[in-house]
Amino acid sequence: MKKDITELKKIIVKSSHESKEGHIPSTLSILDILWVLYNKIIKINPNKPKDIYRDIFILSKGHASLGLYSILANKNFFSFSEFKNFGKFGSILGGHPDRNKIPGIEASTGSLGHGLPLAIGIALGLKIKKLKNKVFVIIGDGECNEGTIWESSLLASHHNLSNLTCIIDHNHSTDRALKIDNLSTKFKSFGWETITINGHNHEEIYNALSQKHNKKPMMIIAETIKGNGIKIMENNPEWHHKSPNSDELKLILEKIT
Amino acid sequence: MRKQFVKTVENILENNKDVILLLGDIGIFNFRKSFKDFPDRVYNIGILEQSTIGMAAGLATCNLIPIVHTIAPFLIERSLEQLKLDFCYQKLGGNFVSVGASYDYAALGCSHHCPGDIGELMNLPEMEIIIPGTAKEFDILFNQSYDNGHPTYYRLSENSNNFDFPVKFGKAKIIKKGKKATIIAVGPLLDKVIEACKNLDVTILYYTTIYPFDKNTLKNNCESGKIFLCEPYYEGQLVAEIIKTLKPKPITIDFIGVPCKFLRKYGTAKEHDKSINLTIKNIETRIKKLIYG
Numbered sequence: 001m002k003k004d005i006t007e008l009k010k011i012i013v014k015s016s017h018e019s020k021e022g023h024i025p026s027t028l029s030i031l032d033i034l035w036v037l038y039n040k041i042i043k044i045n046p047n048k049p050k051d052i053y054r055d056i057f058i059l060s061k062g063h064a065s066l067g068l069y070s071i072l073a074n075k076n077f078f079s080f081s082e083f084k085n086f087g088k089f090g091s092i093l094g095g096h097p098d099r100n101k102i103p104g105i106e107a108s109t110g111s112l113g114h115g116l117p118l119a120i121g122i123a124l125g126l127k128i129k130k131l132k133n134k135v136f137v138i139i140g141d142g143e144c145n146e147g148t149i150w151e152s153s154l155l156a157s158h159h160n161l162s163n164l165t166c167i168i169d170h171n172h173s174t175d176r177a178l179k180i181d182n183l184s185t186k187f188k189s190f191g192w193e194t195i196t197i198n199g200h201n202h203e204e205i206y207n208a209l210s211q212k213h214n215k216k217p218m219m220i221i222a223e224t225i226k227g228n229g230i231k232i233m234e235n236n237p238e239w240h241h242k243s244p245n246s247d248e249l250k251l252i253l254e255k256i257t
Numbered sequence: 258m259r260k261q262f263v264k265t266v267e268n269i270l271e272n273n274k275d276v277i278l279l280l281g282d283i284g285i286f287n288f289r290k291s292f293k294d295f296p297d298r299v300y301n302i303g304i305l306e307q308s309t310i311g312m313a314a315g316l317a318t319c320n321l322i323p324i325v326h327t328i329a330p331f332l333i334e335r336s337l338e339q340l341k342l343d344f345c346y347q348k349l350g351g352n353f354v355s356v357g358a359s360y361d362y363a364a365l366g367c368s369h370h371c372p373g374d375i376g377e378l379m380n381l382p383e384m385e386i387i388i389p390g391t392a393k394e395f396d397i398l399f400n401q402s403y404d405n406g407h408p409t410y411y412r413l414s415e416n417s418n419n420f421d422f423p424v425k426f427g428k429a430k431i432i433k434k435g436k437k438a439t440i441i442a443v444g445p446l447l448d449k450v451i452e453a454c455k456n457l458d459v460t461i462l463y464y465t466t467i468y469p470f471d472k473n474t475l476k477n478n479c480e481s482g483k484i485f486l487c488e489p490y491y492e493g494q495l496v497a498e499i500i501k502t503l504k505p506k507p508i509t510i511d512f513i514g515v516p517c518k519f520l521r522k523y524g525t526a527k528e529h530d531k532s533i534n535l536t537i538k539n540i541e542t543r544i545k546k547l548i549y550g
Contacts, residue, residue, distance in 0.1 A: 117308040121315015151305035
């Protein structure tokens with residue numbers, strides 16, 4: 001790792017400022033999870049991004065792409081210099097990730113509710129091929145409004161996809177629309193193992209991602225803060241898809257944690 | 258065609274270990290042998306079409322070849338965004354085989370009709386569309402294309418033509434040559450077109466692949482500049498493709514197919530054909546009108 005997580009946050013905010021694009025709060029709610037996942041858990045090699053024995057990660061809430069881009073650049077999948085083109089016409093880095101453009105991206109996402117069924121197909125495919133690779137996917141709590149999350153959750157448990165781990169970014173985006181109550185109880189009743197953690201505590205994230213689940217898929221409900229580390233953004237819906245102006249950027253960079 | 262689909266896929270499952278069959282809770286009895294022979298490659302996924310298509314795309318990323326099968330409106334219209342984004346946008350290969358066509362399930366009503374499938378899929382870049390006219394033609398076309406790495410739709414129909422032609426994926430077949438007009442017959446409408454044209458001096462082109470559209474055969478067989486298009490789904494879907502293919506040549510074009518309205522009666526497919534005037538007699542009348550005014 002070349003940069004620490006605070007430096008990555010600064011790159012994310014600056015990119016959003018320069019491009020006037022990007023979903024910063026949704027990105028910061030999952031950055032700690034991505035950090036632990038890519039540094040401690042998944043087996044991947046930037047020199048062989050299509051290696052058949054690699055672990056797979058899918059960012060189903062694709063609007064948090066800046067977070068994944070920053071992690072992949074830090075793992076040398078591509079250069080940090082790509083960030084200056086984020087969202088521009090010819091850039092490889094768009095507002096949502098594209099598997100056909102960016103090394104290390106496994107699925108082109110954007111429309112919510114697609115990543116989990118894709119991940120389930122991959123997990124089943126690996127099982128059919130008798131490969132031991134693991135599959136990880138992050139979905140949003142708002143994304144859990146989509147019917148495909150619940151359809152495909154039935155599929156994952158029915159087919160005993162123990163090679164699959166899903167992490168829900170429970171940043172309470174859904175609270176403004178649809179009450180979802182207890183996610184753990186719901187997914188347990190759909191046949192998953194579940195665990196609830198603080199999605200910003202690296203030790204808890206690591207322990208949850210390392211937990212064995214030999215027969216069932218694992219659902220990690222990560223309690224997170226939208227905009228974590230930037231006080232003016234934290235849990236403030238105004239910032240959902242807003243980029244900071246120059247004054248805001250200066251203030252953010254001074255106080256970011 | 259449905260029986261042939263089972264035979265064709267049974268054979269492919271036997272010979273290609275990368276093929277995975279996903280059934281939307283239909284055809285379970287017909288595929289009982291495959292369930293027994295290949296329990297890790299044949300699945301009754303259930304009634305969840307959107308997730309089935311997404312899951313199939315996931316399988317495709319593992320270099321597996323999914324075949325998804327259910328009734329046309331559920332396969333296409335319910336899961337259109339998954340077909341668009343998970344397969345077409347991501348450039349993944351998969352096979353989507355429907356039954357029911359426009360109104361084979363006439364007695365079940367509009368929920369089970371699907372005359373809109375072809376127009377909808379024509380709006381998905383990268384999607385290939387195949388409409389065989391007979392069971393044998395399905396077998397030929399499926400074997401030629403199922404593992405080509407593209408998303409491909411196969412529209413099975415209860416209605417078959419009487420004769421098999423040596424069809425080729427992506428190529429139209431010249432059925433007869435004439436001078437007064439060029440008639441384009443799609444899939445199972447060929448028999449009606451041949452009968453309607455038996456006394457007419459026209460060219461008949463038989464299309465079993467809609468996309469990729471065979472431009473060359475049309476370009477080379479349209480001297481009259483008069484074209485009549487016969488489609489077994491919502492009428493006129495190929496008109497823009499025909500105009501693009503032949504431009505700047507001035508052409509006169511007319512078309513027949515299923516009108517864009519809910520067919521609210523029940524009964525049989527034949528009764529619906531009659532009620533929307535998709536008949537041999539009307540095809541002949543309309544072609545004569547195009548030729549002679």
